[in-house]
Structures are given as C-alpha cells and as structure tokens.
Amino acid sequence: xxxxxxxxxxxxxxxxxxxxxxxxxxxxxxxxxxxxxxxxxxxxxxxxxxxxxxxxxxxxxxxxxxxxxxxxxxxxxxxxxxxxxxxxxxxxxxxxxxxxxxxxxxxxxxxxxxxxxxxxxxxxxxxxxxxxxxxxxxxxxxxxxxxxxxxxxxxxxxxxxxxxxxxxxxxxxxxxxxxxxxxxxxxxxxxxxxxxxxxxxxxxxxxxxxxxxxxxxxxxxxxxxxxxxxxxxxxxxxxxxxxxxxxxxxxxxxxxxxxxxxxxxxxxxxxxxxxxxxxxxxxxxxxxxxxxxxxxxxxxxxxxxxxxxxxxxxxxxxxxxxxxxxxxxxxxxxxxxxxxxxxxxxxxxxxxxxxxxxxxxxxxxxxxxxxxxxxxxxxxxxxxxxxxx
Amino acid sequence: xxxxxxxxxxxxxxxxxxxxxxxxxxxxxxxxxxxxxxxxxxxxxxxxxxxxxxxxxxxxxxxxxxxxxxxxxxxxxxxxxxxxxxxxxxxxxxxxxxxxxxxxxxxxxxxxxxxxxxxxxxxxxxxxxxxxxxxxxxxxxxxxxxxxxxxxxxxxxxxxxxxxxxxxxxxxxxxxxxxxxxxxxxxxxxxxxxxxxxxxxxxxxxxxxxxxxxxxxxxxxxxxxxxxxx
Numbered sequence: 001x002x003x004x005x006x007x008x009x010x011x012x013x014x015x016x017x018x019x020x021x022x023x024x025x026x027x028x029x030x031x032x033x034x035x036x037x038x039x040x041x042x043x044x045x046x047x048x049x050x051x052x053x054x055x056x057x058x059x060x061x062x063x064x065x066x067x068x069x070x071x072x073x074x075x076x077x078x079x080x081x082x083x084x085x086x087x088x089x090x091x092x093x094x095x096x097x098x099x100x101x102x103x104x105x106x107x108x109x110x111x112x113x114x115x116x117x118x119x120x121x122x123x124x125x126x127x128x129x130x131x132x133x134x135x136x137x138x139x140x141x142x143x144x145x146x147x148x149x150x151x152x153x154x155x156x157x158x159x160x161x162x163x164x165x166x167x168x169x170x171x172x173x174x175x176x177x178x179x180x181x182x183x184x185x186x187x188x189x190x191x192x193x194x195x196x197x198x199x200x201x202x203x204x205x206x207x208x209x210x211x212x213x214x215x216x217x218x219x220x221x222x223x224x225x226x227x228x229x230x231x232x233x234x235x236x237x238x239x240x241x242x243x244x245x246x247x248x249x250x251x252x253x254x255x256x257x258x259x260x261x262x263x264x265x266x267x268x269x270x271x272x273x274x275x276x277x278x279x280x281x282x283x284x285x286x287x288x289x290x291x292x293x294x295x296x297x298x299x300x301x302x303x304x305x306x307x308x309x310x311x312x313x314x315x316x317x318x319x320x321x322x323x324x325x326x327x328x329x330x331x332x333x334x335x336x337x338x339x340x341x342x343x344x345x346x347x348x349x350x351x352x353x354x355x356x357x358x359x360x361x362x363x364x365x366x367x368x369x370x371x372x373x374x375x376x377x378x379x380x381x382x383x384x385x386x387x388x389x
Numbered sequence: 390x391x392x393x394x395x396x397x398x399x400x401x402x403x404x405x406x407x408x409x410x411x412x413x414x415x416x417x418x419x420x421x422x423x424x425x426x427x428x429x430x431x432x433x434x435x436x437x438x439x440x441x442x443x444x445x446x447x448x449x450x451x452x453x454x455x456x457x458x459x460x461x462x463x464x465x466x467x468x469x470x471x472x473x474x475x476x477x478x479x480x481x482x483x484x485x486x487x488x489x490x491x492x493x494x495x496x497x498x499x500x501x502x503x504x505x506x507x508x509x510x511x512x513x514x515x516x517x518x519x520x521x522x523x524x525x526x527x528x529x530x531x532x533x534x535x536x537x538x539x540x541x542x543x544x545x546x547x548x549x550x551x552x553x554x555x556x557x558x559x560x561x562x563x564x565x566x567x568x569x570x571x572x573x574x575x576x577x578x579x580x581x582x583x584x585x586x587x588x589x590x591x592x593x594x595x596x597x598x599x600x601x602x603x604x605x606x607x608x609x610x611x612x613x614x615x616x617x618x619x
Contacts (some may be wrong), residue, residue, distance in 0.1 A: 001498060001501055002501055002503070004504070005498050005504070008504075012484060012486055012487070015486045016484075016486045018483055108484050136560065192443060295480060295482055296482065296484070298443075298482075299476075299478070300499075301443065301467070301470070301484035302441065302443060302470055302476040302478075303403075303470065303471065303476075303495060303496055303498070303499055303543075304467050304468065304470045304471020304472070304499035304500065305467060305498075305499050306464050306467040306499075306549075307463060309467075309499060381443075381444070382438070382443040382444065383435075383438045383444045384442050386438075386443070386478070387434075
C-alpha cells in the first residue's frame with residue numbers, strides 16, 4: 001500500500017459522514033483557538049509595549065526629594081534645576097513644584113478639601129518639551145500666561161473636573177483661573193496627568209509657592225544615562241545627596257515586558273483542557289466509527305489489507321480529523337488576534353510559534369486519541385468483522 | 390486438473406465451544422464452478438472463510454494453491470488474499486462515497502499499484518461485467534444487480550486465481566440474480582475458478598457442481614457421483 005493511498009483511504013470515512021466529522025473536531029478547534037489567540041494577543045501586547053517604550057524613550061530620569069534620617073520630608077534646593085542642567089550629557093531639564101495648601105475645583109461652592117486627587121503644580125515652561133508631551137486643546141503655558149491666573153490641565157485632571165474645552169474657569173486657591181490648555185496623556189509622568197499646572201511666577205506671587213522643585217525631569221543621550229544617574233543626586237542636593245530619590249520612569253514599562261499576566265496562563269490552561277476534551281471526543285467518534293465500519297474492515301481484510309494497514313488507516317483518520325480541527329482553530333485564533341490588535345491599535349503580528357504549537361498539539365492529540373480505536377480495528381479478525389454485518 | 394483449494398478433515402470450533410464444521414474434506418480444481426449449498430447455520434460461510442484464508446481451522450488442514458494456511462503468517466495470508474483470491478459478498482460492501490471505478494480500483498490498493506493504473510484496470514474490468522457506461526456512478530445511484538456486478542468487478546480486478554462468492558444473489562430480485570449468475574458462468578467460461586455459497590437450491594441447481602453441507606459436514610457432492618464420468 002502506498003503512502004498517498006493511505007491519505008486517500010483514511011479520509012474516506014470522514015467524507016462519508018461530514019457532519020459527524022465537523023462536530024467531533026469542534027473540541028480540538030476550540031482548544032487550538034484558545035491557545036493561538038492567547039499566545040497571539042500576548043505577543044501583540046508585548047510588541048505594542050515595545051513600540052510604546054521606544055517611542056517614549058528610556059533616557060529620562062527623575063529626581064525627587066526623599067526622606068531624611070528621621071523620616072521627615074526633605075526639599076530640593078531651589079537652584080537644583082540649574083545645577084542638573086550643567087551635568088555633562090544632559091539635553092534638557094525641567095521641573096514641577098507642588099503648591100501646597102490649595103486645591104483646584106470646578107466652582108467655589110465645592111468643599112476646598114474635595115481635591116479629586118488632583119494636585120496643583122507649579123510648572124516650568126520647558127516641561128512639555130522635556131516630557132515629550134503635547135496638548136490636545138489650547139496651548140501650554142507661555143512667558144505671557146505664566147504670570148497670570150492661567151492653568152493647564154493634565155488629561156486625567158481635565159476629565160475629573162469635567163473641563164472639555166479651553167476658556168473654562170476653574171476655582172483654584174480662592175480665585176478663578178482660566179484654562180488655557182489641555183494635555184495629552186503622559187505615560188512616563190502619570191503624576192502630571194493628575195495635576196493642574198500653573199506658571200512658576202504666579203504660583204510664587206499668588207499661591208504662596210516656596211519655589212522648591214518637587215520633581216526634576218531630565219533627559220540625556222541614551223549612552224549618557226548611566227553616567228548622569230551616578231552624579232544626579234549629588235548635583236541636585238550637594239549638601240544631602242542621601243535625601244534625593246532618583247528613578248527611571250521607563251523601568252516600570254520595561255518591567256511589564258517581563259511579566260506575563262496570570263490570565264494568559266489561565267486561558268492556556270483552558271485551551272489545554274478543551275484540547276483534552278476534544279481528544280476524548282475524537283476517540284469516541286473513532287470507536288463508534290470502528291464499530292459501524294466492521295463490514296468495511298472485513299472487506300478491506302478480504303482485499304488483502306494486513307492488520308498494520310487497518311491500524312494505519314484508522315490512526316491516520318484520527319490524526320487527519322484532529323488536524324482539520326487544528327487548522328480551523330488556527331484560522332479562528334489568528335482572526336481573533338488580528339481583530340484584537342486592530343481594535344486596540346497594536347501592531348498586527350502573526351503568532352507563528354503559536355500556530356506551529358497549536359497544529360502539533362492537535363495532531364498529537366489525534367494520534368493519541370486514535371491509538372485505542374485503531375488497535376481495536378486491527379485486532380478484529382476478518383470473520384468477526386464480516387459476521388457483524 | 391490443478392488443485393486450487395484442498396480441505397482435508399477440516400474442523401472449526403468457535404470460541405465458546407460452538408462447532409461450525411466437524412469433518413469436511415473438499416477439493417476445488419482449476420476452472421471449476423462449484424456451489425456449496427446448505428441451510429443457514431450449516432457452516433457454509435465458515436467453510437468459505439477457511440477457503441478464503443480469512444480464518445484458520447481448529448483441526449485438519451486447508452491448502453490454497455499448495456500453501457498450508459496454518460503455517461503462514463498474517464502478512465502472507467493478506468498477500469494471498471490480495472493476489473490470489475477475490476471475494477463477493479451478499480452485502481456488496483461498496484464505499485458509498487466512491488464512484489464505481491474507484492470502488493473497483495480498491496481491489497488493487499493493497500498490492501501497491503499506482504492510482505492511475507488501478508483506475509485504468511478498473512475501467513477495463515467494469516466494461517467486462519457490462520458496466521462500462523456506469524464508471525462514474527456512485528453505488529446509491531445503481532440498482533442492486535449493478536452494485537453486485539461492481540463488487541464482482543472488484544473481486545476480479547487483481548486477476549485472482551479463485552473467486553469466492555458468499556450468497557451473491559441473496560439481496561437481489563430473481564431477474565437481477567439471474568444476470569449475476571449469468572455473469573459468473575461467463576467468467577467461469579473465460580477461465581476463472583469460482584465457488585458460490587448459497588442456501589438457494591434453485592441457484593445451486595444452475596451450477597455444474599454442487600456440494601451439499603449440513604450440520605458442519607458434507608452430505609453430498611455431485612462431483613463425487615459423476616466423478617467417474619469426469
């Protein structure tokens with residue numbers, strides 16, 4: 001018997017009962033769909049994260065005041081921003097300073113203690129350049145507006161205050177401020193997203209701001225980051241460098257790359273269970289098929305088929321059945337991945353390793369499921385097989 | 390005359406101790422057309438399975454073209470069936486999804502003949518049994534008589550030395566049955582050795598040699614009576 005004949009003979013049973021074949025391969029299809037979709041979505045998310053990290057850059061460091069020896073809050077010196085800008089390799093520096101004792105509210109009727117979690121920050125004019133941010137409406141603070149009661153809202157702050165357009169008034173520190181700009185989200189500086197930004201001079205004259213920066217943002221060339229980091233604390237606060245906290249915001253995003261969510265594992269596990277159940281379904285179908293086709297088995301034995309021919313035929317039929325389920329699962333799984341990626345704006349990646357693993361799992365399940373039925377078919381003596389009909 | 394099948398003192402007891410054959414001795418020679426006739430349960434199907442190497446006897450010996458069945462492996466038995474013996478069954482056993490020509494070509498699958506040559510040979514044999522115009526029809530679109538002729542063509546496609554037919558007319562009306570019997574006569578005249586199993590004495594009476602079997606033993610053999618006349 002030829003190999004090409006084995007392929008043709010092994011699909012004859014499936015062609016004879018297509019509805020049953022489709023129903024019995026559903027379990028395999030569901031299992032492979034789950035595996036391909038989970039692995040593919042996970043790969044697309046990672047690719048999206050990598051693209052985000054590379055567009056945001058990993059060359060930004062932040063400097064913030066830490067705690068002193070006794071647990072008290074420390075301050076960065078007023079001149080620390082200028083000092084940091086003089087470090088070799090630094091390209092741009094900016095800072096914000098927390099304006100204590102004031103909250104921003106929609107109207108003067110709202111309790112001053114109801115801050116909505118929005119901080120009032122004095123911001124330098126070069127902040128947006130250093131963060132690589134942009135405005136969605138209006139403009140950022142300028143030399144003209146930083147001296148007057150004008151405010152720029154971070155993305156989260158704007159939505160919490162219900163401010164949707166430039167020109168609205170918000171109540172800040174016992175007087176009205178005019179919203180002049182709304183910021184796009186800043187993934188590397190989420191604290192700015194939740195802040196109302198006012199000019200440095202107006203904060204000092206009208207809001208009692210001390211002038212001490214609370215976060216310094218610094219960008220350097222990629223290769224200079226390590227060197228800058230070493231001297232940053234001592235430069236920002238030469239008297240008490242131990243009271244300075246230096247961090248790299250992109251580290252949080254990079255760490256996400258390494259973590260694979262627990263949901264991935266859960267869905268992979270569910271996929272494996274579906275595959276197992278699908279395999280049992282295929283085994284059942286094959287056992288019934290062997291019982292029903294005893295006449296055919298007897299006929300094939302009378303045409304000269306050996307036990308090995310019969311075994312190979314039913315094993316191949318089981319593998320082909322499961323492989324069909326695998327192919328359907330791969331197609332649906334890829335469709336899910338592509339749909340998810342398009343909906344989320346992620347780069348469309350085809351999970352080739354998941355496709356290979358899914359198909360291999362399907363065929364392996366099919367062979368395992370076919371072993372027992374094929375063995376039964378092969379052990380059937382020709383006379384028993386013919387007498388059964 | 391060459392001896393094609395020789396059964397000597399053959400007994401067959403199935404699992405559970407049911408004896409199907411007790412003591413059968415029978416010789417089928419080249420070119421014969423033999424009817425083995427008996428009521429149901431007489432053991433005639435068991436005898437056909439033994440003659441066709443589908444089963445082995447529990448006592449006695451069966452030789453097919455000189456080979457003792459009890460001395461060869463399953464693989465050799467399968468090869469003997471593939472090359473030497475063609476089977477025709479009451480139930481036809483045709484593949485429902487296959488055309489007539491593909492059904493007949495199945496008779497050569499286990500000899501390793503390439504598909505193109507199988508189909509050409511199948512078409513020739515279908516022509517020989519009078520179905521040259523039905524090559525691409527599936528069994529569902531054919532009458533019972535036509536189906537049995539497809540099954541006979543499948544039995545012949547490997548050019549076997551012996552054709553064994555188990556109740557070939559059992560599922561057919563008398564007209565179709567007569568066509569099938571005529572075909573078997575014609576094939577026999579063309580040189581094929583044929584053994585027909587039947588419970589129908591009318592069918593048996595139309596064949597030149599009749600072996601009557603009852604309760605697992607031969608009770609009459611027309612060749613033995615007319616043996617002297619040859």
